[in-house]
Amino acid sequence: MSNSTHPHDWSEAARMLHARLGGRCLHSDVRELLAGPLCTRVLVACSGGADSVFMLCQLWAQAEVLGIELVVAHYNHRWRGEDSALDAKFVRELARRLDCEFVTAERPDNEAAFTETTARALRLEFLRTAANAHGCGCIAFGHQQDDILETQLQRLARGSGADGLAAPRPIHRFEAYPTHVRPVLHLRAGDIRMALNACEIPWREDSSNDDMGISRNALRRRVIPDLMDALARDVSAGAARSRFLLEEDATALDFLAREHLPEAFKASAALDRKALRAAPRGLTRRALSAWLSAHDLIQSVSAPAMDLLMDAVYDGKRKNRLSAGAVYLVLDDRSVKFEAVRDSRGGPTVEPCFIEGGESVILSTGALLETEVIELNDALRSDILTGGVDEKQQAYIAVEEGQAFEVRGWQPGDRFRPIGAPGRKKLKDWFIDRRIPVKERKLLPVVLSSEGEIIWVPGLPPADVLKISAATKQALRLTYEHRNPL
Numbered sequence: 001m002s003n004s005t006h007p008h009d010w011s012e013a014a015r016m017l018h019a020r021l022g023g024r025c026l027h028s029d030v031r032e033l034l035a036g037p038l039c040t041r042v043l044v045a046c047s048g049g050a051d052s053v054f055m056l057c058q059l060w061a062q063a064e065v066l067g068i069e070l071v072v073a074h075y076n077h078r079w080r081g082e083d084s085a086l087d088a089k090f091v092r093e094l095a096r097r098l099d100c101e102f103v104t105a106e107r108p109d110n111e112a113a114f115t116e117t118t119a120r121a122l123r124l125e126f127l128r129t130a131a132n133a134h135g136c137g138c139i140a141f142g143h144q145q146d147d148i149l150e151t152q153l154q155r156l157a158r159g160s161g162a163d164g165l166a167a168p169r170p171i172h173r174f175e176a177y178p179t180h181v182r183p184v185l186h187l188r189a190g191d192i193r194m195a196l197n198a199c200e201i202p203w204r205e206d207s208s209n210d211d212m213g214i215s216r217n218a219l220r221r222r223v224i225p226d227l228m229d230a231l232a233r234d235v236s237a238g239a240a241r242s243r244f245l246l247e248e249d250a251t252a253l254d255f256l257a258r259e260h261l262p263e264a265f266k267a268s269a270a271l272d273r274k275a276l277r278a279a280p281r282g283l284t285r286r287a288l289s290a291w292l293s294a295h296d297l298i299q300s301v302s303a304p305a306m307d308l309l310m311d312a313v314y315d316g317k318r319k320n321r322l323s324a325g326a327v328y329l330v331l332d333d334r335s336v337k338f339e340a341v342r343d344s345r346g347g348p349t350v351e352p353c354f355i356e357g358g359e360s361v362i363l364s365t366g367a368l369l370e371t372e373v374i375e376l377n378d379a380l381r382s383d384i385l386t387g388g389v390d391e392k393q394q395a396y397i398a399v400e401e402g403q404a405f406e407v408r409g410w411q412p413g414d415r416f417r418p419i420g421a422p423g424r425k426k427l428k429d430w431f432i433d434r435r436i437p438v439k440e441r442k443l444l445p446v447v448l449s450s451e452g453e454i455i456w457v458p459g460l461p462p463a464d465v466l467k468i469s470a471a472t473k474q475a476l477r478l479t480y481e482h483r484n485p486l
Contacts, residue, residue: 010097018061039138043131048087048204052142071101075123131178149239166247261287267294270337300362304354323351350409397466418461
């Protein structure tokens with residue numbers, strides 16, 4: 001029943017829904033957490049879709065028993081015009097009928113949320129801010145069991161480890177943010193919709209779920225059904241079990257890493273390299289990730305850069321130096337430590353790093369460089385072809401998914417052919433033509449392909465050889481945001 005009509009009595013409908021499923025309507029781990037003293041107020045992320053409406057009704061029906069208060073939160077991405085406004089109206093009315101506090105926000109005009117990743121980041125920032133403002137110790141998300149396999153397939157393609165493949169977790173704790181809970185992660189999407197229909201509870205259907213250009217939709221509609229047919233088994237149930245086992249393994253590894261390499265989890269200024277080398281690689285990688293996270297540097301280290309750091313720890317080279325955003329990671333016989341990045345005049349410089357398509361990195365200058373593989377629609381392709389992209393901040397290039405890139409500063413002798421140029425010439429000459437000041441040139445990142453060819457420098461069009469054409473369906477979007485040095 002995917003329409004915007006509200007039942008005459010939402011409260012009675014929610015009670016009927018709870019009675020239909022009984023004790024299995026909430027994940028047992030989440031129920032135990034909510035019944036305790038840590039999450040007395042819960043922010044419920046509700047899009048208006050079937051899963052989040054189901055979750056909200058189940059939490060509301062048990063709120064008194066669990067001793068929790070609910071705050072309903074809705075983020076309007078404004079992707080679908082009037083439909084998005086109707087989603088927000090639907091959730092607002094639902095919260096009012098259930099006598100819950102309601103908080104909402106809209107995507108600001110200066111945020112061009114073209115992609116899943118951008119939209120997810122905006123929504124998460126809103127939810128965490130709202131949770132803190134309303135005194136909520138937990139944020140409830142409507143992920144269900146079918147979401148697990150979709151997430152695993154996406155993360156397998158990115159090369160994730162046990163922690164990444166153990167997501168989404170029923171309970172995910174953070175040091176600096178409210179705890180994330182997923183109360184209906186154990187239930188199938190089909191069962192949720194059947195229960196809603198049986199109780200005549202409506203929801204809002206997102207038309208973008210039919211867009212096969214969105215990777216998660218393509219997985220759900222095409223890849224996973226074919227996989228189930230090929231294997232003749234319930235792959236979603238198998239993925240859910242694997243997620244549970246991987247979470248067990250990840251928890252055990254985290255315990256062992258904290259036991260063997262405790263300094264990495266205390267934001268220490270330096271780590272004992274000998275201790276790192278003596279530990280199994282799985283524990284060392286986990287410890288290094290925790291150490292970088294504690295110093296707010298994990299976003300500056302891409303997957304290829306982490307592999308380089310791991311190799312540097314274990315190889316026989318006595319001294320090594322790697323870039324990690326605003327610092328160097330300096331390795332000697334005894335330690336791994338930080339060293340600030342500064343040039344001879346005390347200013348920041350762009351230190352070399354590596355990044356894969358779909359990753360982000362904070363450069364040593366403090367600037368943010370993001371890459372994202374996206375599917376082009378007609379409107380966006382037209383905007384690119386007609387020059388509607390701000391060259392100082394964005395570029396779209398035609399590359400295949402899975403490629404890695406080097407990012408470094410401008411070097412004398414660099415040559416480049418941007419779109420529309422008759423040939424290559426020195427990058428310095430392009431800077432002069434564009435009136436880019438000398439001080440600014442040294443701060444700009446130069447993005448190179450795996451073959452060492454320059455593909456983009458902010459302020460210039462991307463490489464002519466990788467330009468978007470009328471036939472291009474997939475592109476890599478590069479976004480540059482200058483920030484104050486870290």
